Amino acid sequence: MTTAEVLARPGSPVRRGIRHWIASFVVMTRWELGSLRMLLPLVVAIQIVIGGGFALGVGLLFENIPTRNALYLSTGVAVVTLITVGFVLGPQLVANHKMAGTYDFMWSLPVPRTSQAASWVAVNGVIAIPGMVAALLIADWRYDLPLSLSPSILPAVLLTIVAATMIGYAFAHAIKKPMITQLITQLLIFVILGFAPINFPPENLPGWLADLNLWLPFYHMAVVMRDGLTESLVTRVGRSYLVLTTYTMASVALAAWVVGRRE
Amino acid sequence: MDWTFRAVDVTKVFGELKANDGITLEVRPGEVYGLLGPNGAGKTTLVKQIIGLLKPTSGNITLGRYDLVEDPDAARQLCSYLPQAQMPIDSFKAGSVMTLTGMIRGGDQPTVQRRATEMIEALDLGEWRDTMGAKLSGGIKRLVGFAMVTVWPGRVVILDEPTNDVDPRRRRLLWEQIRRLGDEGAAVFLVTHNVLEAEKSVDRLAIINEGKLIAEGTPSSLKSQDRGSMRLQLMMVPGRATPEMPAFVREHTRVGNRVMAVVGEGDSFHAMGWAQELMGLGVAEEYALAATTLEDVYIRLTGHVSEEAAQELLG
Numbered sequence: 001m002t003t004a005e006v007l008a009r010p011g012s013p014v015r016r017g018i019r020h021w022i023a024s025f026v027v028m029t030r031w032e033l034g035s036l037r038m039l040l041p042l043v044v045a046i047q048i049v050i051g052g053g054f055a056l057g058v059g060l061l062f063e064n065i066p067t068r069n070a071l072y073l074s075t076g077v078a079v080v081t082l083i084t085v086g087f088v089l090g091p092q093l094v095a096n097h098k099m100a101g102t103y104d105f106m107w108s109l110p111v112p113r114t115s116q117a118a119s120w121v122a123v124n125g126v127i128a129i130p131g132m133v134a135a136l137l138i139a140d141w142r143y144d145l146p147l148s149l150s151p152s153i154l155p156a157v158l159l160t161i162v163a164a165t166m167i168g169y170a171f172a173h174a175i176k177k178p179m180i181t182q183l184i185t186q187l188l189i190f191v192i193l194g195f196a197p198i199n200f201p202p203e204n205l206p207g208w209l210a211d212l213n214l215w216l217p218f219y220h221m222a223v224v225m226r227d228g229l230t231e232s233l234v235t236r237v238g239r240s241y242l243v244l245t246t247y248t249m250a251s252v253a254l255a256a257w258v259v260g261r262r263e
Numbered sequence: 264m265d266w267t268f269r270a271v272d273v274t275k276v277f278g279e280l281k282a283n284d285g286i287t288l289e290v291r292p293g294e295v296y297g298l299l300g301p302n303g304a305g306k307t308t309l310v311k312q313i314i315g316l317l318k319p320t321s322g323n324i325t326l327g328r329y330d331l332v333e334d335p336d337a338a339r340q341l342c343s344y345l346p347q348a349q350m351p352i353d354s355f356k357a358g359s360v361m362t363l364t365g366m367i368r369g370g371d372q373p374t375v376q377r378r379a380t381e382m383i384e385a386l387d388l389g390e391w392r393d394t395m396g397a398k399l400s401g402g403i404k405r406l407v408g409f410a411m412v413t414v415w416p417g418r419v420v421i422l423d424e425p426t427n428d429v430d431p432r433r434r435r436l437l438w439e440q441i442r443r444l445g446d447e448g449a450a451v452f453l454v455t456h457n458v459l460e461a462e463k464s465v466d467r468l469a470i471i472n473e474g475k476l477i478a479e480g481t482p483s484s485l486k487s488q489d490r491g492s493m494r495l496q497l498m499m500v501p502g503r504a505t506p507e508m509p510a511f512v513r514e515h516t517r518v519g520n521r522v523m524a525v526v527g528e529g530d531s532f533h534a535m536g537w538a539q540e541l542m543g544l545g546v547a548e549e550y551a552l553a554a555t556t557l558e559d560v561y562i563r564l565t566g567h568v569s570e571e572a573a574q575e576l577l578g
Contacts (some may be wrong), residue, residue, distance in 0.1 A: 001374050003416055003447035013418065014329070014337045015369055027367050034363065037354045038397075101348030108314050109367050110340040110417075262318040262335065 024111035028119035036093075036123065043089065044130050051081040051135025056142055058199065065143060069200075071233055074139030074147075075226045076199030078132045079160060083192065083221070085128035086164025087185045090120065091171055095178030113259040117169060117252075124165045129157070136229070146231070153228030155241075159248045160221045166251035170258045198222040217247040266292045266327045266418050268313075268450050273322035275308050275474075282308040283319070284474040290452065290467075292418065295445040297461040297468030298454045301567040305474040306454045307347070310421050313452075314344045326418060340369065343412040347423040347454075350408040352396030357403075358383060360396065361410045370415035382410040386436050401428035409437060416449050423454040438464050462557040472565045482557050489525070489555045489563070495534045497522040497541065498548045506546055509537055516562055525559055 036043070055077045059065050065073070097103040109116070140147055168185060175181045192198070195209060196218035202210040213219040223240035226233045234240075268290040275283040282305045290296045298306045311317040313324055315335030324331040324338075331338035352360045358379060365375030383392055386406050391399060399407065409425055422441065426434050441464065445451045455461050461468060462482045470478040470485075478485055492513065499505070499520045506522075508515055511530040516523050526534045531552060538550035561567070 001378060003413075003444055003449060006370070006378075006415060007418060007448050014334075014340050016336070024367070027363070031363060031367065034360075035351060035354045039354075097351065100351065101346075102351035104311070104316060104346045104348065105344070105350055107316055108339055108342075108344040108346070109364075110336075110369065111367060112336065262316065 021112050021115045024115040025118050025122075028109075028111055028116050029122050032119055032123040033126065036127075040127070043127055047081060047085065047127060047131025048134040050084065051077055051131040052138040054080060055135045055139040059139075059142065067143070067146065068233075070139070070143035071145055071147075071226075071230055072201060073199050074136060074143065074145055075229050075233070076222055077135045077139065078229065079198050079218075079221045079225050080193065081131040081135055082128050082157070082160045083164045083218070084189060085124050085131075086161065086166075087168045087189055087192075088182075089127065090124055090165055090168040091181050091185045094169070094172035095181055098178045114256050117166065117255050117259060120169055121162055121165045125161050128161060132157070147229055148231045150228055152224070156221075156224035156228040159224065159241075159244050163217055163221070163244065163248040163251045166248075166255040170251065170255040173255075174258045192218050196222075215243075217244055220244040220247075264327055266448075266450070268419055269323070269325050270309070270313070271323045271325075273309065273312060273319045273324060275305075275312060275317065276320045281474045283312070285322070286471070286474075286476045288469055288476060288479065290419075290450045292448050292450050293445050294466045295441060295451040295453060295464060297465035298452060298471060299456065299458060299461055299468055299561065300471035301456060301565055304471045304565075306471055307423065308474075309471070310344070310423060310452065310454060313338065313419065313421065314342050315339055341417045342419040342421060343368065343415075343417040344421045345408050345412045345423060345425055347427070349401075349404060350396075350411065352399075352404065352407060352411075355396050356393050357388060357396065357399065357407045358392040361407065361414050364411040365414040368415035368417075375415055378414050379410065382414055382440070385440055386410065387433060402430055402433065405429050406433060406437060409440070413440070413444060416444060418449060419452065420444055420449045421452040421454065424457075425453070426455075426457065426460060458558045458561045459556065470561060470564050472567075477564050478560070485560050486555065486557055489560055491528050492525050492555045492559070493528055493531055493534070494553055494555050494559055495524045495526055495538060496551045496553070497524070497538060498550065500546060500548055503546050506541060509533070514563065523559075523562075525555065525563075 055074055058073055059070065062069065097106055136147070139145060171185060172181050196213055196216065197205055197210065198218055202213060202219060205213070220240035220243045223234050223237055224244055227237040270286055270288050273283050273286045274281065286309060298309065300306050308317065312319050313331060315331060315338035319332055326341050329337045329341060355363070361379040361382065362372065362375050365379065366372055383389055388403065388406060391403055396404065396407070405425065405428055409422065413420060425441065426437060429437055441451060441453065453461065453465055465482065467479065467481050469476050499522060501520055505517050508524065511526055511533055512524045513527070514525050535552060538547060541547035542549070
């Protein structure tokens with residue numbers, strides 16, 4: 001097939017619609033996984049070590065960790081592994097493209113921006129989920145937890161990954177200097193770990209900070225995750241699903257806006 | 264359908280800087296169109312607006328009935344872009360990344376694979392087909408990048424310095440492929456500061472300087488203003504100052520130890536005499552008198568010596 005035949009092929013020269021979106025999503029996911037091929041085993045292994053290490057390490061703060069605290073810790077670690085991938089690793093990979101000068105090429109590819117973003121979420125999921133599972137298995141082995149898996153784990157993981165990935169993605173694309181992106185996302189991680197009730201109950205925080213967290217997504221990520229992983233650790237989860245879904249939708253809209261705008 | 268590319272009065276302002284200032288140009292299918300200009304002239308800014316990475320502050324860019332400014336999705340599908348920077352192919356095998364990019368560009372796998380094989384043969388890349396991108400030299404990576412963006416080309420193909428780092432033999436193969444793209448109906452934009460190469464390969468060209476399109480035409484039409492001129496090159500003895508120019512020298516430039524002077528054809532004899540005199544005085548080591556090239560037009564219009572010419576002159 002010559003160039004002339006490619007150019008003269010039948011059908012509209014500009015593809016649009018849902019079929020184009022899905023085809024682009026599939027092929028961009030192949031691209032992203034392919035471009036991480038050499039790093040992927042290492043990155044997944046590191047996520048597993050981070051998750052498992054965190055679950056074991058924080059437990060050392062207690063001489064004998066009460067089951068309730070161990071449950072908070074372990075289910076929290078599951079959230080932390082997902083957030084770190086979305087907030088730190090994702091932006092770092094975008095920063096790499098910017099530093100290597102390959103960003104323009106990636107951005108000139110003829111695929112819908114939103115399908116490119118969605119493939120990013122899928123790849124982040126591939127990286128993050130093994131670490132999450134490993135952290136839970138290790139914690140279960142170490143603390144003998146009364147975990148109880150329910151189907152609501154699926155929306156819980158999905159919402160958490162999409163929200164975390166898209167917030168990180170929007171940051172990474174919106175901020176011009178890759179170094180600044182990395183500093184901000186790393187700062188965020190430490191602030192979240194310390195001051196959001198992910199690994200501990202909100203009662204441990206000063207009242208105002210606990211109240212503030214009711215309006216941020218991180219506490220709610222932990223609540224929905226606990227809802228999917230335990231029987232009675234959390235109640236009244238409706239509000240958390242609502243807040244987190246709102247954040248997820250807003251983060252997708254934010255990411256779509258950031259990647260769709262042109263200077 | 265008419266697939267003529269048109270940019271009309273395109274202006275792009277970054278803060279205080281007018282990176283593009285009222286650029287108007289038209290490129291027809293089948294044309295290889297050169298965009299020449301020194302670094303920072305605004306070539307890449309223009310290209311990024313065509314492909315939808317930047318939005319013009321004012322002006323229109325259209326391809327046939329498509330408005331590329333209002334419809335960046337269409338812009339990316341209708342235009343293929345090889346940026347000047349490296350391609351992100353370290354983790355891919357050369358052959359498979361061509362196929363994958365062709366599929367991203369909308370081609371079906373079997374056809375794209377067949378075309379990738381043809382391009383590998385045409386560019387003599389066979390021995391690297393299964394080599395990972397990270398292990399390829401800069402020049403081979405450049406050729407793989409070219410194949411990636413043209414294996415399933417858009418109506419407009421934009422190549423930003425495609426021959427960088429490519430060895431002379433494959434450079435010739437690459438030029439053949441660029442020419443073929445044009446002959447088979449694509450409108451090819453060739454962004455370069457390599458004036459000497461562009462002269463041989465483009466149908467028409469625009470010279471851009473400080474954001475403005477300052478000249479446009481075929482290489483010969485641009486040179487026609489210099490018809491009747493010759494270029495005298497003087498190799499100065501290292502450390503010697505540029506001699507005072509006789510009245511018959513129309514203009515001159517110095518790069519390193521070389522001085523290039525433009526003289527009228529009728530003054531050739533005087534010019535040779537003067538050059539021999541300089542050699543006799545121990546000021547110059549050698550000289551050459553030749554017909555003017557596009558390079559001389561470029562120097563006159565932009566006040567810059569192209570990098571390639573500078574390298575050649577510094578030899």
